[in-house]
Amino acid sequence: MIEQLVLEEVLGVAMRTGGEFAEVFAEDRRNASAVLDDGRVEELTSGRDRGAGIRVVVGDTTGFAHTADLTEAGLIAAAEAAAAAARGGGGGTNIVALDRRSASRGYDIETYPGDVPKARKVELLGRANDAARAVGGAISQVSVSYGDNRRHILVANSDGLFVEDDTVRTFFAVSCVATGDAGMQTGRESVGHTIGFEMFDMYDVDQLARNAADRALTKLAARPAPSGQMPVVIGSGGGGVLFHEACGHGLEADLVAKGASVFRGRVGQQVASKGVTVVDDGTMEREWGNIAVDDEGNPAQRNVLIEDGVLTDYMWDHLRARKEGRRSSGNGRRQSYQNLPMVRMTNTYLLAGEEDPESIIASTPKGVYVKHLGGGQVNTATGDFVFGMTEAYLIEDGKITEPLREGNLIGNGPEVLQRIDALGNDFAMGPPGTCGKDGQGVPVGDGVPTLRVSSLTIGGTAA
Amino acid sequence: MSEDLLAIADRVVAMAKPGEQIEAVVVRGTETEIRVFGGDVESLSSAQSQGVGIRIVVDGRQGFAYAGSLDESAIAETLADARDNVSFATFDEFAGLAEPDGVVIPVLDLHREAMVSFATADKIALAIELERVVMAADPRISGIESAEYADSISEAAIASSAGIRTAGSETSCFLATYAMATEGDETQTGFGFSVGREPSDLTPSAAAIEAAERATRMLGAVQPPSGRLTVVLDPWVTAQFLGILGHTLDGESVLKGRSLFAERLGESVGSSLLTLIDDPTDVRSFTATDADGEGLAARRNVLIENGVLQKFVHNAYSARRAGTVSTGNAVRGFKSTPSVGCLSVSLVPGISEPAALIAGIDDGVLVQEVSGLHSGVNPVSGDFSTGAEGLRIRNGELAEPVREFTIASTLQKMLRDVQAVGSDLQFLPMNATGVSLVVADLTVSGS
DSSP, rough: OHHHHHHHHHHHHHHTOOEEEHHHHHEEEEEEEEETTTTEEEEEEEEEEEEEEEEEEETTEEEEEEESSSSSHHHHHHHHHHHTTOOOOOOOOOOOOOOEEEOOOSSSSSSSGGGOOOHHHHHHHHHHHHHTTTTTEEEEEEEEEEEEEEEEEEEEETTTTTEEEEEEEEEEEEEEEEEEETTTEEEEEEEEEEEEHHHHHHOOOHHHHHHHHHHHHHHOOOOBBEEEEEEEEOOOOOOTTIIIIIIIIIGHHHHHHTTOTTTTTTTTBBOOOOOOOOETTTTTTTTTTTSSOOSSOBBBBBEEEEEEEEOOOOOOOOOHHHHHOOOSSSSOOOSSSTTTTOOOSEEEEOOOSBOOOOHHHHHHHHEEEEEEEEEEEEOOOTTEEEEEEEEEEEEETTTEEEEEEEEEEEEEHHHHTTEEEEEOOOOOOOOEEEEETTTTEEEEEEESSEEEEEEEEEESBBB | OHHHHHHHHHHHHHOOTTEEEEEEEEEEEEEEEEEEEETEEEEOOOOOOEEEEEEEEETTTTEEEEEESSSSSHHHHHHHHHHHHHTTOOOOOTTTOOOOOSOOOOOOOOOOOOHHTHHHHHHHHHHHHHHHHHHHHHHEEEEEEEEEEEEEEEEEEEEETOOOOOEEEEEEEEEEEEEEEETTTTEEEEEEEEEESSSSGGGGGHHHHHHHHHHHTHHHHOOOOEEEEEEEEHHHHHHHHHHHHHHTTTTTHHHHHHHHHTOOOSSSSSHHHHTEETTOTTTTTOOOBBOOOOOOOOEEEEEETTEEOOOOOOOOHHHHHSSOOOSSSSEEETOOOOOOOOSSEOOOOOOOOOOHHHHTOOOEEEEEEEHHHHHBBBBTTOOEEEEEEEEEEETTTEEEEOOOEEEEEEEHHHHEEEEEEOOBBBBBSSSBBBBEEEEEEEEEEEE
């Protein structure tokens, strides 16, 4: 994307005013998407974003500038702006020599979506639409979306790091509305992987569409969710967002460093029930949060955050790690070249236990079974978090009974982690997610086995 | 100053082939974001970005493409992509661009030269002042999670083969901070902000004191018991609900069977105290604009009047399909085709100050923050349940802080249960304006 000699020159300019660290992050991203809604393929959209972000660090201050102009002149102008923003004291010239490394993710893309005729992508939309509507007359509306993107990144910094990577992601989602006597309900199914068009060898789009339609239909008969505290069983693959919110964000070193995490100062302590092991793993092949290198050029890693209930480590980016004199854990990510990187999750999951999932439900006299969670949100400083349930049922006398309408659950991270009292042997990854932090969205994955939390507050309306 | 953008849009439109309708949106933005921590700059980002979006309609089929660049080769590639995409869309008799409708684009004071010429050092000083006042506000303030200054100068031009041709520039800036208050092992947070079109509109001390007060008053918060209570939503919370309510009134949702108000025009849908307007021409609003995303004049629309549903909002496409005219509510960035949405939604304020509203409640909760709206509110079914924190109201006075609970109802029922609208309009960094709102009979789920 950019010549090595040009990068060395630009980094030299960035360091000239006394910078202690400088970095060029360049990105060339192509997006394609297609939407079918209300029975019509509304449009195909193609887009391209290309540019570079340059940062310069002086002491505790980071200066940042970005440009869509990847010529030498454009990059030097951005480097000067970033250096000026960091207000360096001036320290003469700095010679940067780059050492080119390769990034590897351990598997190959089989079919680049850019090589697939648009007509084939559109055909998938039509098939899913037909399959969802065929489920029944109560399905009153269907929306299907397809998306793929190819993101080429280049990172070069004043430590001599120089690495490029090419990432391909493919996404497909079906959303249905069902209409009944008591109004409308919605159901959704989505899949996404860090692979190419071969994703459609793994999934039958007709089945994905039927899953979405069934979810909407089931909820037509749903009763209001209960209000108050009770045991909650979370289904395999459906609820990784619980850990993303309950502890994931609180283990990001940038929030910890500001004192804005309830997990500050707790490394080495028992923070969760015995048996609970939480991992953040950017190397997980083909998953939505997979990366070969992070957006600071550091290789992805499998990082154990909580091991058998004991907090082992936080997640780190370059800046926080450098301050602590340690290595980045490969968690420095950014939405695009227009953003500064920060500590972000990749694929966050809870390892399986040994219990039979059926017996976890059977041993719960009264509670709620959440098959699919929606999004969530956490206040890392207090630990209070919420997450939505998009498909849930009552558990009565150890059996799954009536479906429940949507609602949020609320809990406190450190308390909920200590209340996990059953872990199933049926681990699965969940649907693709977009994690938002400070206005930046990045793709993340999550996974859980069936598990039970002995008590959570369910925010329904039924007494 | 946006004339060069309009010239680019004109050039794209001039490349239309026979039978093609073509529309170009060209944007440019200059943004600065400054975060401070510990009395010093933590990060300073300054950037200029630009982009072009091209929409083409041929014989009832629409194609679209965009690029984050304005150079000639990128524009040519984008035009070719948009053309290629046309052939894959389903024929739609209503597909087409917006036509000029004779409504004159209002002249609004949205661009301030003082914003353009404001020095970076002065921006840094504002952010540092914000943090300083937060830290000094109360001995229990233990730190800040964030303190930032941000501004933007946004220029946009739209031209089309249908005769649309408009360009404009808007400036805006804001200060925002999350304060942390700590007592023993417990930490609570509070948010404060100040918005304006130029830096002299900003009041760092008011934002800082608000954040500090919101954080400190939550110390000692307990989980409230479950029950049905009268709730006062503070302006910040009301605005978030209004944003969602706005979605249920967009013409596209109505046409596609996703609006719970679809068949209810002319009917009472809420308390007679409710009058909901969408008015992007009110320059006090952060998202005020003179033209919508298709280049039609922005205008004031009354959506609900004294509880009666009056109007859905439309862009050109949804209006054509619904057999009506655009209300000037096309919403878009350069990376997408126009959707339909409210631009700046607000309730007409009532006459009571917040203190008077609270004085009338024996047993209730003042909600100062909600969480999980994206997962907890379903705008199709109307079911909602969100995390909440705030202060208990007892015998007409604010009492102990409460947290880790949810409030739940349906949007339909909530509109009927509104008992009062406050007088305290608050303009926020979003497309909805806040005001205190009293809602009876919400389900509080706690211990």
